[in-house]
Amino acid sequence: MTSGYIQAQFxxxxxxxxxxxxxxxxxPWAAVTVECLLxxxxxxxxxxxxxxxxxYYERKLCAAFQCRLGPNRVGPWGLLQSFxxxxxxxxxxxxxxxxxxxxxxxxxxxxxxxxxxxxxAVLPWNDGVQIIDFNIGIFFLIAVSSIGVxxxxxxxxxxxxxxxxxxxxxxxxQMVSYELSIGLSVITMVCLAGTMSxxxxxxxxxxxxxxxxxxxPALIAFVIYMIAxxxxxxxxPFDLPEAESELTAGYHTExxxxxxxxxxxxxxxxxxxVSGVASLLFLGGWQPLHIPSWDGFNMVxxxxxxxxxxxxxxxxxxxxxxxxxxxxxxLRIDQLLALEWKYLLPINLFxxxxxxxxxxxxxxx
Amino acid sequence: xxxxxxxIAGLFPGISVDTPEKSAPVVTxxxxxxxxxxxxxxxxxxxxxxxxxxxxxxxxxxGLGCMYYLMxxxxxxxxxxxxxxxxxxxxxxxxxxxxxxxxxxxxxxxVYDFFGIVFVGNPDMRRLFLSIDWKGYPLxxxxxxxxxxxxxxxxxxxxxxxxxxYSRNADGTLAKEDVRVFQPEDFVVNIGPQHPATHGVxxxxxxxxxxxxxxxxxxxxxxHRGVEKLCxxxxxxxxxxxxxxxDYFSAHNYHHALCLLIEKAAGIEISRRAQxxxxxxxxxxxxxxxCLFVGTFCMDLGATTMLFYTLxxxxxxxxxxEKTCGARMTFNYDCIxxxxxxxxxxxxxxxxxxxxxxxxxxxxxNDLFTGNVVARNRLSGVGILSREDAIGYGVTxxxxxxxxxxxxxxxxxxxxxxxxxxxDEVVATEGDSMARFKCxxxxxxxxxxxxxxxxxxxxxxxxxxxxxxxxxxxQGAWFQVTEGCRGAFGLYxxxxxxxxxxxxxxxxxxxxxxxxxxxxxRGYKIAxxxxxxxxxxxxxxxxxx
Numbered sequence: 001m002t003s004g005y006i007q008a009q010f011x012x013x014x015x016x017x018x019x020x021x022x023x024x025x026x027x028p029w030a031a032v033t034v035e036c037l038l039x040x041x042x043x044x045x046x047x048x049x050x051x052x053x054x055x056y057y058e059r060k061l062c063a064a065f066q067c068r069l070g071p072n073r074v075g076p077w078g079l080l081q082s083f084x085x086x087x088x089x090x091x092x093x094x095x096x097x098x099x100x101x102x103x104x105x106x107x108x109x110x111x112x113x114x115x116x117x118x119x120x121a122v123l124p125w126n127d128g129v130q131i132i133d134f135n136i137g138i139f140f141l142i143a144v145s146s147i148g149v150x151x152x153x154x155x156x157x158x159x160x161x162x163x164x165x166x167x168x169x170x171x172x173x174q175m176v177s178y179e180l181s182i183g184l185s186v187i188t189m190v191c192l193a194g195t196m197s198x199x200x201x202x203x204x205x206x207x208x209x210x211x212x213x214x215x216x217p218a219l220i221a222f223v224i225y226m227i228a229x230x231x232x233x234x235x236x237p238f239d240l241p242e243a244e245s246e247l248t249a250g251y252h253t254e255x256x257x258x259x260x261x262x263x264x265x266x267x268x269x270x271x272x273x274v275s276g277v278a279s280l281l282f283l284g285g286w287q288p289l290h291i292p293s294w295d296g297f298n299m300v301x302x303x304x305x306x307x308x309x310x311x312x313x314x315x316x317x318x319x320x321x322x323x324x325x326x327x328x329x330x331l332r333i334d335q336l337l338a339l340e341w342k343y344l345l346p347i348n349l350f351x352x353x354x355x356x357x358x359x360x361x362x363x364x365x
Numbered sequence: 366x367x368x369x370x371x372x373i374a375g376l377f378p379g380i381s382v383d384t385p386e387k388s389a390p391v392v393t394x395x396x397x398x399x400x401x402x403x404x405x406x407x408x409x410x411x412x413x414x415x416x417x418x419x420x421x422x423x424x425x426x427x428g429l430g431c432m433y434y435l436m437x438x439x440x441x442x443x444x445x446x447x448x449x450x451x452x453x454x455x456x457x458x459x460x461x462x463x464x465x466x467x468x469x470x471x472x473x474x475x476v477y478d479f480f481g482i483v484f485v486g487n488p489d490m491r492r493l494f495l496s497i498d499w500k501g502y503p504l505x506x507x508x509x510x511x512x513x514x515x516x517x518x519x520x521x522x523x524x525x526x527x528x529x530x531y532s533r534n535a536d537g538t539l540a541k542e543d544v545r546v547f548q549p550e551d552f553v554v555n556i557g558p559q560h561p562a563t564h565g566v567x568x569x570x571x572x573x574x575x576x577x578x579x580x581x582x583x584x585x586x587x588x589h590r591g592v593e594k595l596c597x598x599x600x601x602x603x604x605x606x607x608x609x610x611x612d613y614f615s616a617h618n619y620h621h622a623l624c625l626l627i628e629k630a631a632g633i634e635i636s637r638r639a640q641x642x643x644x645x646x647x648x649x650x651x652x653x654x655x656c657l658f659v660g661t662f663c664m665d666l667g668a669t670t671m672l673f674y675t676l677x678x679x680x681x682x683x684x685x686x687e688k689t690c691g692a693r694m695t696f697n698y699d700c701i702x703x704x705x706x707x708x709x710x711x712x713x714x715x716x717x718x719x720x721x722x723x724x725x726x727x728x729x730x731n732d733l734f735t736g737n738v739v740a741r742n743r744l745s746g747v748g749i750l751s752r753e754d755a756i757g758y759g760v761t762x763x764x765x766x767x768x769x770x771x772x773x774x775x776x777x778x779x780x781x782x783x784x785x786x787x788x789d790e791v792v793a794t795e796g797d798s799m800a801r802f803k804c805x806x807x808x809x810x811x812x813x814x815x816x817x818x819x820x821x822x823x824x825x826x827x828x829x830x831x832x833x834x835x836x837x838x839x840q841g842a843w844f845q846v847t848e849g850c851r852g853a854f855g856l857y858x859x860x861x862x863x864x865x866x867x868x869x870x871x872x873x874x875x876x877x878x879x880x881x882x883x884x885x886x887r888g889y890k891i892a893x894x895x896x897x898x899x900x901x902x903x904x905x906x907x908x909x910x
Contacts, residue, residue, distance in 0.1 A: 330668075
């Protein structure tokens, strides 16, 4: 088989395939369709659950930063709070506005969430546990995650509201700029890995994570990626498109009910995706922490399953991003763009050259 | 005092200067000479009356007119100017002094709104607080308050893109000219009245070019309650209760101010214990108010966590207040003759506990926010207000002191026991948002210093002296400026000898602070409007009254 196909590898999928084709006597195309549907439902379920967890996670963390308790009434330790919120959101009325572009207004939240679900599908959870894996996986991820900005621009423009328009234009400027930094820092790491396949990148790190292997240039790329990733998810201190105190709620001011819920879910899941990509590029994805020639240590680390490693790294990186948000004041639009074009981009270009030199002269570990 | 009246009498022979015993000298000027006198008052050496504290619209038995209260930033002397309006009650007019004191533009609009006096030459002669369709001028004595005339409307308020300016024709009649507020091609965004960062129901009509601000039209009056009018129908002790509801964070300070004024007018001496208690409460309020400022300001800039750190200290202060006053807001504690109730037995212990944590907390705020590179970029050099503009626009309090104008009324017009206390006036020279922020942080420490001096020296004695059950003030007028948490708080009281004030004018510090926003935001970004507005720290009920 070529590597450019959709491969359902949740657990042992051959069993499911056998069941469909041999027990139920389905034609191969029908079996594949059923499998794809199952995968689709599975991914949406995991997506929603993870988003709910993230809402709870951020609330608890920010409460801790702010000397508060956070949600503690619904369920033990407030665990069911985000479920309650989700149901509230689901049964809320979607308010119909006059004088808007109805089609684009309704389309915008779906674009945002589709972009985020597609990017989510690329992440490898464990050895072989991955929805889409092909030889330009990381490139695909960058490409689909850029669709989100289109949704935000449409949302702001179709609402026919000055606040949303300013919010979405800010967002457009911000995301297009920071995409450059993300792209360049990813390319830097792709140079080190020698492949664009997500599986390949993770496999390359089985002996040592890239952040250690690539030392200085990898570390610079990591820091830049984290900054640009935070900006890409529109989170504080880069939350200008929403900028509550300036633009009320920015581009999604006019949205209500589940339409708003989609923006909300996508925002939290993008946080996970950014952390996930950072962990697979720099911290070895689902690979355990290995240190060359420490065999005993490495064996102990291998006992911890891959998906725990992956989720653990994601949550740790998300913790850092959440920490940013609840500590720093917001930047101003010109400062935000100056940071990207005057600092991050030149550093990034220099860093790419540095990484290539490191690889050519074999200076990495 | 004599010096000032001499200079004025020397400049304008034949001008009448009254020197009342307990208030500032009052000069009476005819409207035809007023503009010339005003310019001379501002520019003559030895007078330099460059700060217009307030304009008090008046409906005297002899006719409509205004009391202008001026203060010098050089000599710190206060002088009042009385000008009677020309024309009949249908169209009274006074020459505008908006070109001499910048803040007069707004103060004259207020007088026009309440008394219908037209100011000739004012570039923006609209109503300020009431809606444009309001019938009548409420502070006139013959105002008909019948609700049928001005029913509560369920329609959207009518808006106009035009303002008026008046000039005098050769025959003395007035000519009206309409002027556009915004140009038709302007992209105008409504920031407020319901907006997270306006700290109440204040509305900025903002013309923007991309992210850049071209012009702001401040639209006030959403929480106007007519406090001055209400006071005219109530007895002196009853008027006190409104003071809590203006700037609710300076409730103690404002209460204190009105008590001082009434006591001065009635000739009541209060005990030393009551004075110390009042000053301690003022300074506790100041710390609480500045803490809240730091928190909400940082939250406006996106640093939400700071709010909770500052609320910790404020909470401690509110607990102290609650024990003694029985309330956490609208304390209603100071009263004529002293204070309502004696201190709670835990007061001294609680204040000492508070004083122990304040330096640590201020250091924490500085570590977390002031030193932060993002915060410095957002604040430094943003919204620079020069010293001249601060005085011209009447921006007092920490915001004025950040521009290099030493305007602390506790130092300039010492009242109560402030002259005996050791504290520094915090003055910065930068005039930007960062300076305004830092001034407030430093004032927290100075207030703590005052509390330290007093906490162990609260004298014994009665907390409330006997005052007559029915309080009548002698005929006369009194004016006084004290320091609220946000700046100079002026009060003008005129009595006709009855139990109720003939006129009680409140000159709040927040009105000029909101008025200056247009001037200092031009050319900055929308995000800077939030920074600048936040750093001015106005309270909307104080603006609207």
